[in-house]
Amino acid sequence: MSHLMNTYARLPIAFSHGDGSWVTDTDGKCYLDALAGIAVSTLGHNHPALVAAIAAQAGRILHSSNLYRIPQQEQLADKLAALAGMDEVFFCNSGCEANEAAIKLARYYGHRRDVERPAIVVMENAFHGRTMATLSATGNRKAQAGFEPLVSGFVRVPYNDLEAIRAVARANQNVVAVMLEIVQGEGGIHIADVDFQRGLRTLCDENDWLLICDEVQCGTGRTGTWFGFQHAGIRPDVVTLAKGLGGGVPIGACLTRGKATGLFKPGKHGSTFGGNHLASIAALTTIAVIEEDGLIDNAVAIGRLIREGLAQALAACTGVVEIRGQGLMIGVELDRPCAELVLRALDVGLLINVTADRVVRLLPPLNFSADDARELVTRLGGLIGDFLAP
Numbered sequence: 001m002s003h004l005m006n007t008y009a010r011l012p013i014a015f016s017h018g019d020g021s022w023v024t025d026t027d028g029k030c031y032l033d034a035l036a037g038i039a040v041s042t043l044g045h046n047h048p049a050l051v052a053a054i055a056a057q058a059g060r061i062l063h064s065s066n067l068y069r070i071p072q073q074e075q076l077a078d079k080l081a082a083l084a085g086m087d088e089v090f091f092c093n094s095g096c097e098a099n100e101a102a103i104k105l106a107r108y109y110g111h112r113r114d115v116e117r118p119a120i121v122v123m124e125n126a127f128h129g130r131t132m133a134t135l136s137a138t139g140n141r142k143a144q145a146g147f148e149p150l151v152s153g154f155v156r157v158p159y160n161d162l163e164a165i166r167a168v169a170r171a172n173q174n175v176v177a178v179m180l181e182i183v184q185g186e187g188g189i190h191i192a193d194v195d196f197q198r199g200l201r202t203l204c205d206e207n208d209w210l211l212i213c214d215e216v217q218c219g220t221g222r223t224g225t226w227f228g229f230q231h232a233g234i235r236p237d238v239v240t241l242a243k244g245l246g247g248g249v250p251i252g253a254c255l256t257r258g259k260a261t262g263l264f265k266p267g268k269h270g271s272t273f274g275g276n277h278l279a280s281i282a283a284l285t286t287i288a289v290i291e292e293d294g295l296i297d298n299a300v301a302i303g304r305l306i307r308e309g310l311a312q313a314l315a316a317c318t319g320v321v322e323i324r325g326q327g328l329m330i331g332v333e334l335d336r337p338c339a340e341l342v343l344r345a346l347d348v349g350l351l352i353n354v355t356a357d358r359v360v361r362l363l364p365p366l367n368f369s370a371d372d373a374r375e376l377v378t379r380l381g382g383l384i385g386d387f388l389a390p
């Protein structure tokens with residue numbers, strides 16, 4: 001009997017090592033990694049610069065706590081603030097913690113404006129994490145079932161529906177913030193319309209609400225800009241990051257700007273591990289490699305190659321509803337549940353994911369090559385073609 005708590009339906013393989021976009025399991029079989037550990041392994045596997053930076057840092061000091069200054073964390077905050085156009089950064093260790101910080105911040109902001117029961121507008125099909133507050137913000141009844149009472153203070157609206165949020169503005173005086181993913185990941189790769197994003201920015205300004213962008217999955221270069229909101233040219237008041245930020249080392253961040261800045265004082269929030277020496281150096285190095293190797297442009301070009309390649313490979317298939325995405329965040333929606341494709345992909349040496357029942361999700365490393373892309377299209381195109389064949 002396994003002593004692991006049964007929180008994941010784990011696939012029956014384990015990886016021993018990886019190199020670039022390829023990983024090898026403990027039986028020696030190789031797989032093309034088009035998932036990057038759920039958008040985490042930004043630089044693929046065994047990247048020499050990241051390995052060297054982590055090893056060197058491990059040889060000096062791993063952790064000292066936030067009771068002391070951490071120079072690497074200060075540098076990382078400067079870098080993220082510059083890239084995102086934000087003012088301040090709080091560091092933690094995961095996406096749900098980054099969102100938890102954002103939710104606490106929004107409530108604190110509300111109380112400072114004398115809103116006694118502050119509420120946050122959240123979206124249908126959103127995913128914000130598994131802690132009690134982030135689970136309550138998540139728009140998935142199945143994930144919430146059995147964990148009631150949920151945290152109160154969330155108002156749910158359909159995604160991409162500005163009119164619905166305007167109606168909330170008229171009806172509910174307690175709203176202090178709106179929280180959304182610019183590209184919904186777990187929800188099935190749905191992209192916020194540019195007009196919706198811009199209208200939402202204006203609506204938040206008119207009502208003095210905080211606009212919180214959960215970029216835990218779509219941030220750190222994945223969609224072909226440093227952050228998803230940059231496609232629409234808007235700036236949120238709060239941005240949350242995690243997954244790809246540390247290139248595989250756990251780190252989360254909550255960035256603030258303008259009226260969201262300067263709210264927390266010592267004692268209001270914290271994290272023992274948050275932004276320690278090791279995690280900060282991993283994130284700094286990941287960002288440096290993205291810049292030096294032009295990986296944002298690569299995400300744009302390779303993302304297009306994959307989407308166009310799949311469109312061509314699947315042109316004759318009925319049953320493909322849509323191939324969509326931005327940069328290297330790609331979804332192939334089918335007209336039927338397709339979870340079994342994950343296992344079939346393992347057979348042909350390919351790592352993919354299926355989310356929202358019917359959407360094949362691809363989140364390859366940002367340094368995926370054109371050859372990797374062609375290999376992915378060949379293997380996945382064949383799999384989906386066979387799966388949909390009458």
Ligand SMILES: *Cc1c(COP(=O)(O)O)cnc(C)c1O
Nearest residue numbers: 094095096127128129185216217
């Ligand atoms: C994965 C994810 C989270 C939760 O991150 P964890 O590190 O698993 O806590 C939150 N928001 C979004 C958009 C995510 O994709």
